[in-house]
Amino acid sequence: MAQIGQPISRLEGKLKVTGAAKYSGEYNVPDLLYGYVVNSSVTKGKIVTIHTGDAEALTGVVKVFTHLNRPGTAWFDMQYSDMDAPPGAPFRPLHNEEIKFNGQPIALVVAETFEAARQGASMIRVDYQESAFETDLKKHLDAAREPKKGMATMLKPPPPKPTGDFEKAYAEAAFKASAEFTHGTEHHNPMELFTTTTLYDGKGKLTIYDKTQGTINCQLYVGNVFGLHFKNVRVVSPFVGGAFGSGLRPQYQLFLSVMAALDLKRHVRVTLDRSQMFTFGHRPQTVQYTRFGATAGGKITALNHRSVAETSQFEDYTENVANWSPMIYPAGNTLLEQKLVPLDVNSPTDMRAPGGCTGLHAIEATMDELSYKLKIDPLELRLINYSTFNTAENKPYSSKQLKECYLQGAEQFGWSKRSAEPRSMRKGHKLVGYGMATGIWDAMQLPARAEAKITKDGKLHVKSAVTDIGVGTLTVMTQIAADEFGLPMEDVVFSYGDSKLPFAPIQGGSFTTATVGTAIVFASKALKKKLLKIAKSSNPGFKDAEPEELVFKDGLMLYKEHSVTLLELVAANKDKPVRTTNLGYPHALKLRKYSRAVHSASFVEVEVDEELGSVKVTRALTAVAAGRIINPKTARSQVLGGMVWSISKALMEETILDANLGKYMNQNLAEYHIPVHADINELDVLFVKEEDKVINELGIKGVGEVGLVAMPPAIANAIYHATGKRINQFPIHFDKLIDL
Amino acid sequence: MHTETLTQTYPVTTGTLREITLRINGEERRLSVLPYVSLLDALREYLDLTGTKKGCDHGQCGACTVLCDGKRIISCLTLAVMKEGAEITTIEGIDHPIQQAFIDHDAFQCGYCTPGQICSAVGMLQEGKAKSRDEVKDQMSGNLCRCGANQQIIDAIMDVKGGENE
């Protein structure tokens, strides 16, 4: 039976429900030292004196590291750049006395126990020379400028050039909608705290258990920064307690743990506390402006989308906020623009659906507004402007079943029960509203390597350095490999989460399944060739066989009426495993003619309390067109997770910045609100059938982000439908709705 | 220029080690800890029982939930020395149909909140107070899940609890 397409339960499930799954802070070894970080309490300036004496005198404290006594590290910015580094100069922990942002790590207290390290950290006193700082985006919109370009820009190209004459088309448009949108800062806040356990083996070799989305990314970073040979640095991350983008870049606890281990020649674990989880990457505060024009019939003729986002003073982090509208709606006249304002904050980092979930809110709320002006049903307006052509790139999509998402989603949700007018549906003292929105995300693929090998017990071993941050990579890759050789799941062993395994890029952007899955297909192809070669020399029946003519089934390799077991093939190879390592890569030439994207449509019902303004998402459905779904069970969970994040984004989560202090004020999970179980009602996911013969061997697109692009605006649109109030600032709290 | 003590100062004495015996998952475990070592750190760092997770260390996330004499408690807000003689059950000592239900319903992604969710669910079922699905959701709401597996978690619990899954 084919494994692809089966709703197989996570293979690591047993380990996770029994507490046996070990995360990076759970490798306990004798003589382990604990590091606790001290962070700057000022936003900008200099450390004049740092008083470490009290801490150093504390029983159990081994050493306090500051900028004054840290070991030397690499000189050049380049050596600190990781695979996800934006253009600029990456932050270097404990580099010098300069303070660039509030919460910057300024010291590491290393002690024999966790308690002593923590206590020591509380005893560090600092004299600062403070200087003026700016952290308020809205105050500095005038300073917005073009982002610098660099390596990371390759995956995030700037918006396409203007087309037609936007201003003229907009001026002449029969119907128009325009608005300003504001989004606050958000922090990823995975449940697991960031932690690194560095084991020092005495011969200069390091084994590093790190919470990361890229083992090789961290291996290269550590090698470069500390001048170590890559062979002496092994980064292992078998279990990662969530990351959502926060583990794409090496975080400072990795640097500090390795630094201390090398200096003290001991094993060192550094774990951040929850408040410190608010001191590295984040989703940037962003302001957007839209102006859309349409004909009386609802055809969009003019699209203008501008975004201004914050970045740090040392790196130009960009995410694509304003690129998306012409990818969805063909319009002859477009004007798109993305700008940055450098502020005295740490660099933002990709956070689940970076840019997309910000930009789509503006686009889809503006579309909604337009639909009311036009008196056209919001769904109908999307259908009027439907196209399988991407006007932003002037190419057709390799596949696009968004229309099916609209139609099947609407049907299943019961969209037809919606009455057109705002405030026209109610249940007792609750105002009821229906809202919908479109979602889109890039279907990317990067090169990766994979090893495939058959051992003498007939088992298939597949290997990749890729992590599994909870998305189901282990299960899905095992399914893909099993089908390549017609094996049951039990006969396939997938090894991952280790930098000594074949190269995989960072895990993110919804590209992992396509990237590593394709590498496995390529490695399997090569392995089949090798097996055939062995068969040819040991079994005359296979003499004329071509690799494409082989069939693999139930542990057998078949050619016409001939068959040989995998066991026999390994035996014929003198019991030595048959092995290949191959590079899987996107078919650049073939793909050049197409645009690639995954699509979705969300439908949401809300109830708004007429007196209290409180909003409840009573039910929601997201219909997704994402090519072939390898595992409907884990894929569904991915989309459901994105839907919970949508509720969070639209209604709850925000890191509040006090611009007078330049500091985040709610650095804990009681005040940084995310949904609890009681906030989640009926959520449903629908995968529409989508076949894509172009995109890659397996027809895969990826579902990590797409659950979080359509639903936040669908919630905002439903609130408008319920109340007649258009709130363009996320999160939408009850105070904005209270005097209905 | 301004000088700042970063956080509230702890007393500079480190206290005296206390020899204690904890009953964990039916076994007697002896350890010597300072009086202010949390039960959570005692489990994870002193006894290598790392199944219990630390998500906040502040009683805000539920990841550290364990059972103490059958009742669910937050081990990060409990001192190890307070629990001498109590019967503590951690995820490593749980053997309950809820675990299979979590696997079947895909009630986790990263799995980091899972031990806390499971211990909390077992405690909640024993309390017997939650009748409806809504009540279960309410009474499980001290356990956060950032992966957003909320719906599947409640599905799994309702599956084991049986009935009233409106």
Ligand code: FES
């Ligand atoms: S770690 Fe105890 S409640 Fe979060």
Ligand code: FES
């Ligand atoms: S499964 Fe990841 S936090 Fe719940």
